[in-house]
Amino acid sequence: MKSYFVTLGFNETYLLRLLNETSAQKEDKLVIVVPSPIVSGTRTAIENVKIQSYRLHYPEPEVHEIKLSDFNTTLSQILDYLLPLPEPIISDLTIGMRMFNSLILINILISKKKFTVYLRDEGGGSTVISFNDNAINALLRDYTKEEMRMLDVIKRNNGISTTELAKVLGKSEKTLLNKITELKKIGIVTQKGKDRKVEITPLGENAMKLIEKKLTSSVSNLQKCGQKASPF
Amino acid sequence: MKSYFVTLGFNETYLLRLLNETSAQKEDKLVIVVPSPIVSGTRTAIENVKIQSYRLHYPEPEVHEIKLSDFNTTLSQILDYLLPLPEPIISDLTIGMRMFNSLILINILISKKKFTVYLRDEGGGSTVISFNDNAINALLRDYTKEEMRMLDVIKRNNGISTTELAKVLGKSEKTLLNKITELKKIGIVTQKGKDRKVEITPLGENAMKLIEKKLTSSVSNLQKCGQKASPF
Numbered sequence: 001m002k003s004y005f006v007t008l009g010f011n012e013t014y015l016l017r018l019l020n021e022t023s024a025q026k027e028d029k030l031v032i033v034v035p036s037p038i039v040s041g042t043r044t045a046i047e048n049v050k051i052q053s054y055r056l057h058y059p060e061p062e063v064h065e066i067k068l069s070d071f072n073t074t075l076s077q078i079l080d081y082l083l084p085l086p087e088p089i090i091s092d093l094t095i096g097m098r099m100f101n102s103l104i105l106i107n108i109l110i111s112k113k114k115f116t117v118y119l120r121d122e123g124g125g126s127t128v129i130s131f132n133d134n135a136i137n138a139l140l141r142d143y144t145k146e147e148m149r150m151l152d153v154i155k156r157n158n159g160i161s162t163t164e165l166a167k168v169l170g171k172s173e174k175t176l177l178n179k180i181t182e183l184k185k186i187g188i189v190t191q192k193g194k195d196r197k198v199e200i201t202p203l204g205e206n207a208m209k210l211i212e213k214k215l216t217s218s219v220s221n222l223q224k225c226g227q228k229a230s231p232f
Numbered sequence: 233m234k235s236y237f238v239t240l241g242f243n244e245t246y247l248l249r250l251l252n253e254t255s256a257q258k259e260d261k262l263v264i265v266v267p268s269p270i271v272s273g274t275r276t277a278i279e280n281v282k283i284q285s286y287r288l289h290y291p292e293p294e295v296h297e298i299k300l301s302d303f304n305t306t307l308s309q310i311l312d313y314l315l316p317l318p319e320p321i322i323s324d325l326t327i328g329m330r331m332f333n334s335l336i337l338i339n340i341l342i343s344k345k346k347f348t349v350y351l352r353d354e355g356g357g358s359t360v361i362s363f364n365d366n367a368i369n370a371l372l373r374d375y376t377k378e379e380m381r382m383l384d385v386i387k388r389n390n391g392i393s394t395t396e397l398a399k400v401l402g403k404s405e406k407t408l409l410n411k412i413t414e415l416k417k418i419g420i421v422t423q424k425g426k427d428r429k430v431e432i433t434p435l436g437e438n439a440m441k442l443i444e445k446k447l448t449s450s451v452s453n454l455q456k457c458g459q460k461a462s463p464f
Contacts (some may be wrong), residue, residue, distance in 0.1 A: 035355055068359040071367065072434035079438060083445045094330040099361065102325045106363075109341070110371040110442060117330040123267055127300040129331065131338075135303065141374070179365040194454040201420055202304035206311060210342060211316045 003029035003085035004059070007104060009096035010041035012048045022116075024058045029085055033078055033104070035097060036065035042096075066100075073202045078107045079158040079175060088132075094122055109136060138186045138203055139210065148211050150179065151200070154189060155208055159197045235261040236291070239336060241328035244280045246352060250324045252346075256290045256318065256419035261317055265310055265336070267329060268297035274328075294440045298332075320346040320364075326354055335368035341368060370418045370435055380412065381441050383432070385420060387440055391429045 006015055024030070030053065049061050051080065066077050082089070091097055108115050112129040113126055114133050116161075121127040137146045143151070153158060153168050160168075166176040180198060188204030191197065200208065236256065238247055247264075247280055256262070262285065281293050298309050314321070321340055325333040340347050346365050353359040375383070385400050386392060391399075398408040412430060415421045420436030423429065432440065 034358075035353070039355065068353055068357060069362070070434075071361050071363040074361060075440070076434070076438055079441050083441065086318065093334045097354055098326040098330055098333055099353060100331055101334060102349070102351050103361075105334055105337055106368070106371075110368075110438075111445070112442075117334070119334050121267070121300055121331060122329055125267075129300070129303050129304040129306060129335075136338070138341075139338075202302075202308070206304055206308055206342075209284055209308070209311050209315065210344075213343070227263060 001025075001029075001086050002088050003089055004090050004110070005031050005033070005082055005085065005104060006048055006091050007096035008032050008034055008042055008045050009043055011095075012045040012052070013024060013199045014054055014092055014095045015049060018095075018118060019053075019056075019091070022090055023069075025057060025145065026057045028059045030061045031081055031085065032057040032061050032063045033066050033100065033189055034063065035100065038063075038065060057173070068099075075107065078103055079111070082107050082113075085113075088116060090116055090118075092118045092120065094118075094120040130169055132215070135189050135203055136209045138188055138207055141186065141207070147179075147183070148215070150183075151188070151204065151208055151211065154198050155200050158199050159192075160191060161195060161197055163200060164173035233257075233259055233261075233318050234320050234322055235263065236322050237263050237265070237314055237317065237336060237340070239264055239328035239332035240264050240274055240277050240281070242277055243327075244277040246324055247281060249283055250286070250322070250327075250350060251288075251290045254322055258289045258291060260262070260291045262291040262293045263313055263317065264293050264295045265298050265313060265332065266295065267332065270295075270298045272296060273399055296409055300331075306335060307339065308408050310335055312347075314339050317345075320348060322348055322350075324350045324352065326350075326352040343438070363389045366419050367435055370439055371421055373418065373439070375439070375443055379411075379415070380447070382415075383420070383436065383440055383443065386430050387432050387437075389430050391424075393427060397430060 004019065006018070008015060027108045032046065032049070038046070045063065046063055052058065052077070053060055064081050066074060091104055091108060093105055105117065108117065116130055119129040150169060153165060160174060162173060162180065166173045169176065180189060180191070184191065188201055188207050190199050190201050192199055206216060236251070238250070240247060264278065264281070269279070278293065278295055284290065298306060300306060323336055323340060325337055327333070337349065340349065342415050348362055348364045351361040382401060385397060389396070394405060394408060395411065397403045401408065408409055412421060412423070416423065420433055420439050422431050422433050424431055
C-alpha cells in the first residue's frame with residue numbers, strides 16, 4: 001500500500017501518467033490538495049481523474065481544499081492530510097500550481113515519511129528526475145569528523161581496498177567494515193569487484209561537496225578568529 | 233549583501249517584482265539557472281532582465297545552463313553555482329519550470345545556508361507565502377524527550393507562567409528560563425505580557441504536530457512488540 005499526495009491544475013495527464021507508471025492499485029490512497037476555492041478548470045480535471053480512476057482501478061481521489069494564508073497556517077492544513085497517510089508517499093511536483101508543489105515538497109520532507117518524488121521535464125523533453133527519502137537524508141545528514149575523514153580518503157583514492165583504507169585511517173579492519181556497511185546503507189559509498197574495493201557513489205559526491213563547503217567555512221571562520229585551522 | 237538564486241521561464245515579471253520588493257542592490261548576486269539548451273522565450277526573458285537590471289541598478293544576472301540528467305548529476309551542477317554564494321539566499325519558487333523550482337528548493341535546503349523563499353499565488357490572488365531557514369530548521373529538528381514534554385505541557389496550558397511550568401516539570405526556574413530562551417530562539421515558543429507567560433507559536437504548533445505523529449508511531453510500534461508504551 002502506498003499513498004499519492006499531489007496537487008492538480010487544469011490538466012490531469014501528468015497525474016494519470018504517474019498513477020500508470022507507478023502501478024497504482026485500488027487500495028492505495030490518492031490525496032489531491034488544491035487551492036480554495038476550486039476553479040472550474042481544476043474541477044473538470046478532478047472529474048476526469050475520478051472517471052479514469054474508476055475505469056482503470058486506480059484509487060478513488062480524495063480532494064481537499066487548502067485556504068491560502070501565511071506559511072504556518074497553510075502548512076498546518078496540508079500536514080493534517082499528509083501525516084495520517086500510509087508510506088511510502090508518491091508525488092509528482094510538476095503538476096498544477098508551483099506554490100503548491102513547493103508546499104507539498106516541504107510537507108513531505110518535514111514529515112520524515114518514506115517517499116519517492118518525480119519531477120518531469122515540462123519543456124517537452126522526456127527527462128524524469130526522481131529522488132527519495134534516502135537521498136535527502138544522506139544529503140541533510142551531519143557527518144561526524146571521523147566519517148568526513150574516511151570519505152575524504154575514499155574520494156582521494158577512489159577504488160581503495162579495505163585493507164589499505166584501514167591502514168591509512170589507523171583502524172582495525174573489523175571496525176572499518178562495520179563503518180563501511182553503515183555508509184553503504186546511507187548510499188554514499190559502494191563496494192565493487194571481487195576484491196570489494198570502496199568507491200564514492202554519485203550521491204556521496206554530492207554529500208562530499210556539502211561537507212567540503214562546511215569545512216571551508218569553518219576553516220575560514222577559524223582563520224578570521226586568528227586561530228590555527230585544522231581540517232578535522 | 234545577498235544572493236538571488238532563481239530559474240526563469242518565458243516571463244521575467246515575477247523575478248523583477250522579487251528584485252524590487254526585496255530592494256535588490258547592484259552589489260548583490262543574481263544567479264539564474266535554466267535548462268540547457270536555452271529556448272528562445274527564455275533567452276528573451278533573460279535579455280529583458282539584463283536591460284531592466286542595468287536601468288534599475290539591480291545586480292547583473294549570471295546565467296548558468298543546467299543539463300538535465302539523473303537526480304545526482306543535475307543536483308551537482310546546481311550545487312556548484314549555489315554553494316559559493318554569499319548568504320542569505322533569496323528565491324521565488326513560482327518562476328519558470330516546476331522541475332527547476334523543486335531542484336532549487338532542495339539545493340537551498342541541503343546547502344544549510346540562510347535563506348528566504350517566496351511563493352506567489354499564480355492563480356491571480358495576491359497571496360505571497362514566505363519562509364526561511366529558521367522555520368525549516370525548527371520543523372526538521374529532532375527534539376529531545378525533555379523538550380517534547382515541555383512543549384506538550386505548554387501546549388496543554390497555553391499562557392502558562394514560568395513559575396507554574398517549572399513546578400509541573402520539576403525543574404528550577406533558572407534551568408527552565410534557559411530552556412525557554414533556547415526554544416524562543418528556535419521560534420517555537422514566545423513569551424507575552426508583563427508576566428512573561430509562555431505560549432506556543434504557529435510554527436511551534438506545526439513542530440508539535442510532527443512530534444505527536446512521531447510519538448504515536450513509536451507508541452504503536454511498541455504496542456506491536458507487546459511492550460508497555462510510555463509517551464516519553
